[in-house]
Amino acid sequence: MTSQLVVSSDTVILGIETSCDETAAAVVMGGNDVVSSVVSSQIDVHAEFGGVVPEVASRAHLESINPVVRRAIDDAGIDEGRIDAIACTVGPGLIGALLVGVSSAKALALAWDVPFVGVNHLEAHLYASFLEDPTLEFPLVVLLVSGGHTMLIEMQGHGEYRLLGRTIDDAAGEAFDKVARYLQLGYPGGPAIDRAANEGNPEAVKFPRAMMDEGLNFSFSGLKTSVVNFVRKNPSVDSVDIAASFQQAVSDVLVHKALKAAREVGATGVVLGGGVAANTQLRADLQAACAAEGIGAFLPGREMCTDNAAMIAAAGWHRLRALGPSRLDIGAFPSMPLVETGIADG
């Protein structure tokens, strides 16, 4: 195998991401210089089902992976010989989807004789903010909200995380998808609710804010049920008002707990990540709350909040520098926790 790679600001990493419904590849230099980033979304193929169908996702990843990698390299305007390492999401995610990216990434690493580094998708979301602002100072609180996750994480340093709180049932993004589906606003639910809420009154309905004063965990399944019950009893209320009120309830809880977490750990600021981080209301509310608190609010651009491969390459750069490459006999880890070991000990 390759001689030991010295990871530096010149190190060029090809990142690959296939954990859910986006096939993505990116070229990132030095851990934070995004040279190219290509995301091929499968939203259209899943829209008719109203959610991500695992087998459909896996098939689409196989079709897209090589074209997406090729385009990332072309867009970067580099020769493939310039790539120093391949980083790829190994978990958490849909097993069949993850395996397409992992197989392809390992094959590229073997063919080009460069190191392969397995990346935790959640850790990569934490690094999305560093892509835009490498000067962020620890400790930070990260609010990670997506279709599969709702967590508050303390980031004490590179590779040092502590889980502060998480959802005990549905993820916030899952609640968005389910409510959007119930209100027949379309798929995916996040952007659909966001658009509808823009026209509605967020104070029209006072939906419950679950577990507001109980620690740092979240619960969203009750909120979804409240929406369903309310609409049943009040069929005449405009769906844009329901959407706006629902969105406000989610945002209130997320922001309240993120600030509480920041106070508890003495964070320099709150970093937002995950697909739901693209939500207009949440971004505005978090920004205002952090300003009032006198701490930073770090809101990566929408493209960096949603799944992409630049964040994978960035996390891969840090992991490669700290722990070295991963072994080529690893597979995928569908329920990989944020704090994990064993993927980079080769």
Added chain:
Amino acid sequence: MIVLAIESATESVGVSLASSDGVLASVEISRGRRHAESIVPCVQFVCERAEVELAEVGAIAVDVGPGLFTGMRVGIATAKSLSMALGIPMVPMTSLEVLAIGESTTDDIIVPVVDARKSEVFWAMYRRSDHGVELLHQPTVGSVDDLISDLMARDQPAVCIGDGAQRYREDITAGFTCVIGDVRHPSAAVLAVEGVRRAVREETVDERLVEPVYLRQPDAQINWSTRQVRS
């Protein structure tokens, strides 16, 4: 011409290197079902043992299914990315064809049958020919009863091979008198040797044209619980 073959469409996973002299190195693992973990280390192993550099490989042969969806995808993704990165063409073959070529000494109709789960099988029919096998019946998917109807319609001596033939041995032979052969999984070595023959005849294709053969629509079930792990 050296060909690297990757075979992972059934429960077995195999990697083989062959040249015009025949098989150079081959490894097959039929237990464990850890396709994604095994393939790349197996490629490294056969290359090291046979003293072949990847740069010397002229084409990648791959089994494109039908078979177990996740297993075959892992092999196809690996093979296509190797092909793209090395800048060499591919030789795609179906699992049924690889099974048939491995059995091509008989004069009977060769019927590869791959277990498709859910009480179904994938099958096709072949006949030995001057240059390997000739396709008589297109790859298809159906119940064992459907397979038996096809065998009865042709009504010729037949040998059924593959994990589907072995799993449904009693049902098949109760419906149609035929031989159930010993071959269980498609062989990477057969794929590699046939790959060399085709590569020499320049019957190769660009990586972009290689597609999996699923023969079955995906289950359109959204499993909300699988999204727990989504981000």
